[in-house]
Amino acid sequence: MxxxxxxxxxxxxxxxxxxxxxxxxxxxxxxxxxxxxxxxxxxxxxxxxxxxxxxxxxxxxxxxxxxxxxxxxxxxxxxxxxxxxxxxxxxxxxxxxxxxxxxxxxxxxxxxDAAENKDEGAGDQGIMFGYATDETPELMPAPILYAHRILRLMAEARHSGAAPLLQPDAKSQVTMEYRGGVPVRADTIVVSTQHTARDAAGAELTSDAVREIVTPFVQAALPEGFIDARTVWHVNPTGRFVIGGPDGDAGLTGRKIIVDTYGGAAPHGGGAFSGKDPTKVDRSAAYAARYLAKNVVAAGLAKRCLIQLSYAIGVAEPLAVYVDTNGTAEVDPAKIEKAIRESMSLTPRGIRTHLGLNRPIYQRTAAYGHFGRAPEADGGFAWERTDLAEALKAAV
Structure with a gap:
């Protein structure tokens, strides 16, 4: 249970x-x-x-x-x-x-590479996961969705000049209370943000002053009523965060894969996304798995859906497709798996063609999550579309 x-x-x-x-x-x-x-x-x-x-x-x-x-x-x-x-x-x-x-x-x-006697193969072996849940309109887990949203709002204000004391480096953390499996309130909010040493008047910027700046963004990011009198706040708990970014700590591609995906609410496969073209199934198959899981939930076939795909380097077809609805399916999960296999090609070429991945749409994915974003007119975040929902419904 x-x-x-x-x-x-x-x-x-x-x-x-x-x-x-x-x-x-x-x-x-x-x-x-x-x-x-x-x-x-x-x-x-x-x-x-x-x-x-x-x-x-x-x-x-x-x-x-x-x-x-x-x-x-x-x-x-x-x-x-x-x-x-x-x-x-x-x-x-x-x-x-x-x-x-x-x-x-x-x-x-x-x-x-494709050849006369074989289709284009996967760029590497590996396992990839996709996940969706009906706990938010974006069909994402609530804690990671709202943690991203806090930082996006802060960044937008920094870029626009509305929050000139904020600097680029920041982290957020949201602890959600679930009742009956549904997120109902924020238990704890953590925000650490780089800031200027002094305010416009020349006074040293304190944690209390930073909290005043940050609070409206947190309140705007979470649904009304989720922050209450019992919500615990930690804003810049070390007291000072002036030195930040690569000057404060070294950075490396691919070290924030849980931030990139579902915030720990679902598994992540072995590989990072950034820096890889879409022949690399670490990236493209993870996008396909999210696309399929989201459409399963959007179709009303389950409240939650986890999909695993596995590949071998040089082999076109996935080795296995696994579907887990955590007991929330409205139909036999085996039928969902069969419908998924029939709804789109899961070869590397098939995924890239179906989702239109051979285009310059990746830098925008590299901050604030690869999932839970709105599909864009130029093909960005195409894996967030729910255009397969009706076909999946009809297939089961």
Whole structure:
């Protein structure tokens, strides 16, 4: 029997968090390369520390579309500028940026490429998960959804100039109280945000002052009534957060995979997303699994749905499709699994075609979560569409 009354916590980090700086740089390079050549292959890792950024990895691209190290470094610098880093210890103009990106291994390429006797294979072995729940309109777990929303609202205010004392690096954490399996209130709110040392009048910025700045964003992010007199607040609990970003802590691509997905409410497969083109099933199959799970819930076939896909490098078809509705299914889960398999091709090529993934749509995913976002007109977040719901309903 499922636990009905409990507390559950998820965290998020802002676009200025050092790991997210690296994720965004990696995906900005992916976008730059896919804009040149939609079928290009990329595997881009980024590391950052005080006034230093290093890019590593592999690219497969035609000679006519090849990009130079100077172009890649310019993309990275512009990404840092857009995030808002112009500080002594990490400045978009003065930080050192090095690129050590080289050609993709021929051994990997031959396993992935299509040939006369085989379809295009998966870019690696691995397991990928997708999840959806009806506890929010976005069909996402509530704690991670609201943790992301707090930081997005703060970032929007910082970029617009409405919150000039806030700086790019920030973290949030939301502990939700569930009753009868439904989120009903925020038990604890944690926000740590980088800030200027002093306010406009020259006074040192205290934790109490930061809380005054942050509180309206938290209140706007959560549903009315979720914050009450018993909600516990921790805002900048260390008391000071002036040194932040890669100057305060080193960053690396792929270290925030639970932030990227479901905040711990569902499993995550073995691989990160950022820096990878959509032939890498770590990314594309995780998007497909979310798409299918969301459509199962949107169709009313279950209140919760977890889907696992597994692949072998060089093999086109998934090795297995697993569906778990946690006892909430309205129909036999075996029928849901059969309908899923029949509703779309789950080969790497089939996923990319169905969701339109061979385009420069990835940098926007690299902060505030890959899931629970609105589909965009240019194909961004296509895996958040619910256009398969009716077909799934008809198939069961």
């Amino acid at each position: 499922s636990l009905e009354n409990y507390l559950f916590t998820s965290e998020s980090v802002s676009e200025g968090h050092p790991d997210k700086v690296c994720d965004q740089i990696s995906d900005a390079v992916v976008d730059y390369i896919l804009a040149r050549e939609p079928e290009a292959r990329t595997a881009i890792e980024t590391a950052a520390t005080t006034n230093k950024v290093v890019l590593m990895g592999e690219v497969k691209i035609s000679e006519d579309s090849a990009v130079t190290p100077e172009e890649i470094c310019a993309v990275a610098r512009d990404t840092i500028r857009k995030i808002g880093y112009a500080q002594k210890g990490f400045h978009f103009r003065t930080c050192s940026i090095d690129s050590y990106i080289h050609e993709q291994s021929a051994d990997i390429a031959q396993g992935v």
